[in-house]
Amino acid sequence: MNGCLTDWPGFCRQLQYTGERRLLVLSGEESWAQQQAQALLALSAATSTLWLGDAPAGQPHSPTGKYHTALGREYQHLVFNAFSGLHPDALGASAGALTAGGVLLLLCPPLKLWPGFADPDLRRYVALPEQAAGLTSRFITRFIRIQQADRHVLSWQQGTPFPTLSLPAGTLWQGQQDNRGCLNPQQRHALAVMLHSARTHTPVVLTADRGRGKSSLLGRLAARLLRAGKRIVLTAPNPGAAAQAQAHCPVPLPFIAPDTLLKAPPPADLVLVDEAAAIPVPMLLTLARRHCCVFASTEHGYEGTGLGFALKFQPALAALHPHWRKLHMNMPARWSSTDPLEPLLFRLLALNASPPAPPPAGELNIQWISRQQLLNNDTLLLQVFGLLILAHYQTRPGDLRQLLDAPGMSLAVVFRQRTPVAAALLQREGALEQTLADAIWRGQRRPRGHLLPQSLAFHGGQAQACQFSYERIMRIVVHPDSQKTGIGSQLVHWLKHNTQADFLGTSFGASPDLLAFWHHNRFKLVRTGLAADGVSGLPAAMMLWPLTTAAQTVLPVWQGSFAADLQDEGRNMPGDLPHPVPRVNEQQDRQRAHDLAFYHRDWHADRPALRRFVHRQPPCPSLDEQQQRLLQAALIPGADPVVLAREFGHAGQKSVISALRRIMQCYF
Incomplete structure (x- = not known):
């Protein structure tokens, strides 16, 4: 540790005062980077820290692939261990959960070696894990170039002194709530529109980038309506994504998972859908048909369906409800407008990418x-x-x-x-x-x-x-x-x-x-x-x-x-489309039947070939009446193994398929 680190707690306090956040890159050996990160966390006395990737023994952490745990939550500090893989979605989503005064500690190999590092995240882009060996990452080369050009980024390389901490100059960040719990005029306007829409049963879509207070606003909306005697239901891709809305609702706000909500819809005056872009579009549309809903979603999302929410869902919602309302918030609520970390992340992850208008003419x-x-x-x-x-x-x-x-x-x-x-x-x-x-x-x-x-x-x-x-x-x-x-x-x-x-x-x-x-x-x-x-x-x-x-x-x-x-x-x-002339290949039908029987081919996909094969064969004498009935029922177009399991006394779909494989083996 370096003597300059005595300034670290004061630096974090000043960041909180101005409402800003910073990136600190710790580059060197993984054990060294982890130790320094632990020491910095201890000095800052942070009460809420998210550590993604491998960590020292005893340090609570989550795999980078589990970044969805960050959605809808807030953390004072974030440690992102890039030795476990520089997962772009994980970095973007987790950094959005970092509150004012927070520091993103990025642990990585020495910068000169990092592009050639055997990054585990590269395995997601190859057919076989060994194909990732020896690859040089252009993404990381660009990543290093951009963060090195940013004067607000702190860089600490192993074997060098801790970087000089220049305190951010600025006025006190006003993160104070008004009597409605809103932090800025945009939140006040959005709350008023949603309250009116709840009274008029008009669906609302609320979009914003991370840190604009969407989830907290849902909680405040729910509180107002629950006190007025309304029946409010909250849903989200998972309970963690709903935690922030529940935390900002002082009265109990029931959470129901989307699939449960669709199977057994309770009586509700309003359904609040948080992190809506992470829910499949058909499910969202079913909710919109059954309930008056507020759909809240991140503008530049990492939830998994991304632009499907804008390109697929919103036009379909407009067809269902022509008078729907759309709200957008761009004023930060989790940090100040002078925060340099968000624009840096936009550059690193190309979240600001947009095509230029094309020339009207030309070759x-x-x-x-x-x-x-x-x-x-x-x-x-x-x-x-x-x-x-x-x-x-x-x-x-x-x-x-x-x-x-x-x-x-x-x-x-x-x-x-x-x-x-x-x-x-x-x-x-x-x-x-x-x-x-x-x-x-x-x-x-x-x-x-x-x-x-x-x-x-x-x-x-x-x-x-x-x-x-x-x-x-x-x-x-x-x-x-x-x-x-x-x-x-x-x-x-x-x-x-x-x-x-x-x-x-x-x-x-x-x-x-x-x-x-x-x-x-x-x-x-x-x-x-x-x-x-x-x-x-x-x-x-x-x-x-x-x-x-x-x-x-x-x-x-x-x-x-x-x-x-x-x-x-x-x-x-x-x-x-024109229908091609059907061609039956008996030898291939037989091969599909054989390999379904003795290996792991798919019953649903192979059923036409299995039907043709079985109908060409003489009855199999080793099959009892129950097996013959099951086989004939399973070969009917559209037959559902779940229904067959109930009808023939099997534990479930897997049990039925296993029984059918054994039956097919009798033909060979």
């Missing part, structure tokens, strides 16, 4: 853009990432790291007068070695990524799928001001002629508009999901364009097999 230029070009040109990075955010409702800060660091990614950008107006992000998949491909087919392995080949092999029943190579179009977007002009189709046409793989492919929520777009570009449907996505409410659709002779040969076979499965299950092609 289009399409080109591949490397990740190194993005690293060298932060303006271009923010413009392109801003475009990609518009393309998907589940964008999170972690997607920035994926863009910069994930192996096998490529980016095509359409420029007009040097301004990006469209982009496509692609991921290399497939061409897997045979042992892994066999394990995927049998349901024994499910490595990260490789969405198209894995799904086509395991769910689609295409045994060869993992042998082919794919470029999956993860996202494709055209700036809203340039849409409906054919730019998206021009980009797809360019990709067809500038991509090296067997297939160009895509997977998306099967909305009529998207199905029509890909069909217009002559992609072929090869699979649809059996269940709707929890956020979009749509089943997934997978479509391919063949780029090689081998792919052109096999694609009609895959389409025919898919069509046969659809026909046998009584399902139609989505979006009025």
Whole structure:
């Protein structure tokens, strides 16, 4: 420890006086960084600290992947151990829980070595953990560059003196509540509007960035209404996310989990939904149909469904309730407007990324853009990432790291007068070695990524799928001001002629508009999901364009097999797409039946093939009457194993599937 640390408690008190927060980077060996963090916490005498990542023995902590515990809570200090992985979503969410006067202590390797450090978070972006070894992180290189350029960041490197603490100059931060419990005019206005909406049964959407007092305002709203005799229910993704609202309500405020609320809705005059963006859109819409609701959500969220709340839910809410009200708060309540930590985090995580307005005219230029070009040109990075955010409702800060660091990614950008107006992000998949491909087919392995080949092999029943190579179009977007002009189709046409793989492919929520777009570009449907996505409410659709002779040969076979499965299950092609000619491959049906019986293939996906196989076989003499009845009932299109379990006296779905596997073994 250094003598200058005697200034540390006074520095923290001055931060609290001015309502500001700071980042302190502790770089060196992990044990050294942990020890210094513990000492600083002891000196500051903080009463509430969140420690994410590994910690010394006896120090309470949470894994970085459990960052959701920070949502809706407040902490005086935060220790983020980047040796356990620099998880961008975790950093953004937890830093938003840091109150005025707090310090974010970031523990990391020596800065020169950090980009090449074996960061555990990189394993989220590779198929197999060993593939993360030896990767150099562009995301961390950019991270270091930005924080080193910020004069408010404190940096303490092992073997050097503790940094000089320059006390922040400023006036007393007025974090005082008025007689309504509000901290600023925006909160007072929002409270008044929500009280009026509760009386008129008008739904309200309340959005803000972290630290604006959304949750505390919900608690104060509930208190006012409960005292007036109203029946108020609070829901959130988990009880922890509701804790802040409950803490600001002096009378008991009941919490009910969203799924429980939907299954057994209690009588309620108003339902308060905190951290709404973390709840699937179909669930939110059901709540909106049944109750008068206030939906509170973070503007730049880390909750998991991200922009789905804005892009999917809010337009649907407007259709249900045309007179709904939307409120937005941008005045900080948890810290002062002079706080330098929030704008720093916005730069580090590209939360301020937005695409520029496109020129009205000019020639289009399409080109591949490397990740190194993005690293060298932060303006271009923010413009392109801003475009990609518009393309998907589940964008999170972690997607920035994926863009910069994930192996096998490529980016095509359409420029007009040097301004990006469209982009496509692609991921290399497939061409897997045979042992892994066999394990995927049998349901024994499910490595990260490789969405198209894995799904086509395991769910689609295409045994060869993992042998082919794919470029999956993860996202494709055209700036809203340039849409409906054919730019998206021009980009797809360019990709067809500038991509090296067997297939160009895509997977998306099967909305009529998207199905029509890909069909217009002559992609072929090869699979649809059996269940709707929890956020979009749509089943997934997978479509391919063949780029090689081998792919052109096999694609009609895959389409025919898919069509046969659809026909046998009584399902139609989505979006009025033309129905391919069904093709039944008896040998593949037999293989699917065999590997379901002896391995771990999926009953629901394989049921059409199992039905065809069983109907071609003579009755199996070793099956008793009960087993025969169970098999026939399970082969009926749409049969539900949960219902079968009750009907045939099994403990549950797993027990029924295990029994069906044993029954199928009798045929081999």
